[in-house]
Amino acid sequence: MLNKKIASMLNDQINKELYSAYLYLDFADYYAAEGLDGFANWYEVQAKEERDHAFMIRRYLLSNGHSVVLEAIAKPDKTFKTLLDPLEAGYAHEQYVTSLITEIYHEAFGQKDYRTMQFLDWFIKEQGEEETNADDMIKKFKLFGSDAKGLYALNQELAARVYAPSATGPAM
Ligand code: FEO
Numbered sequence: 001m002l003n004k005k006i007a008s009m010l011n012d013q014i015n016k017e018l019y020s021a022y023l024y025l026d027f028a029d030y031y032a033a034e035g036l037d038g039f040a041n042w043y044e045v046q047a048k049e050e051r052d053h054a055f056m057i058r059r060y061l062l063s064n065g066h067s068v069v070l071e072a073i074a075k076p077d078k079t080f081k082t083l084l085d086p087l088e089a090g091y092a093h094e095q096y097v098t099s100l101i102t103e104i105y106h107e108a109f110g111q112k113d114y115r116t117m118q119f120l121d122w123f124i125k126e127q128g129e130e131e132t133n134a135d136d137m138i139k140k141f142k143l144f145g146s147d148a149k150g151l152y153a154l155n156q157e158l159a160a161r162v163y164a165p166s167a168t169g170p171a172m
Contacts, residue, residue, distance in 0.1 A: 003111050007066045009104045010057050010116075015071045016100055017054035021047040023093060026076035027086040034083065036151075038159030042137075043086075045163045053123070056169055060119055063172050083151075087141055091134035098127040122170030 002010075024047040031039035058068050078089055101123045108116040144150030 002061075002064050002066060002116060003113060006104065006107055006111060006113055006116055007061060007064075009107060010061055011066075011069055012071075013100060013104060014054045014057050014061075014068065015073065016097065017050050017057065018073050019076075020093065020097060021050035021054070022073055023076045023078075024050060024090070026078070027090065030080055030086055031083075036083070036155050038155035038157065039083075042158040042161045043090075045161045046090075048163045049166075052166060053126070056122075060170070060172055064115075083145060084138070084141055087134070087137045091131070091138060094127065094130045094134045098131060101127055118171045120170070122168075 001007075024043045028040040028043035028047065031037075031043065061068050078086070080086055080089075101120060105117060105120045105124065108114075108120065140154055144154050
């Protein structure tokens with residue numbers, strides 16, 4: 001069994017990951033409506049990865065004898081004025097998620113819960129990658145997005161992203 005507070009923080013994180021999936025699906029819908037199917041594809045794949053993160057945490061709780069309480073998922077409430085807006089919102093969101101994972105890690109460290117720390121190691125690394133990806137998207141958009149040909153090429157590049165379930169999940 002895990003410490004109650006850690007189990008509760010992990011349970012909350014399931015909701016946050018599912019919200020992330022919802023948020024990115026909303027981004028995908030925005031880009032689809034703008035005719036940028038490549039951008040939409042990139043965020044659809046991202047939404048699937050976020051859903052997977054929720055499932056991984058759910059599995060960890062269940063494997064450790066905890067029940068899971070699924071809470072309501074908040075409605076994404078962002079409105080976008082420019083094509084850059086979702087990219088910036090995505091980067092800010094990933095930084096927020098990193099802070100949440102860090103808080104759980106910090107609690108696990110304080111409780112000498114080395115198992116949960118080991119479990120979260122995968123998420124710490126994943127967050128580093130997700131922040132880098134989000135930042136790269138902004139940089140590329142700023143470089144190429146203002147020109148129609150550049151935007152077309154960037155859209156083609158993002159269309160190539162393929163969803164692949166994570167081969168190496170976190171330690172359970
Ligand atoms: Fe599951 Fe993008 O954090």
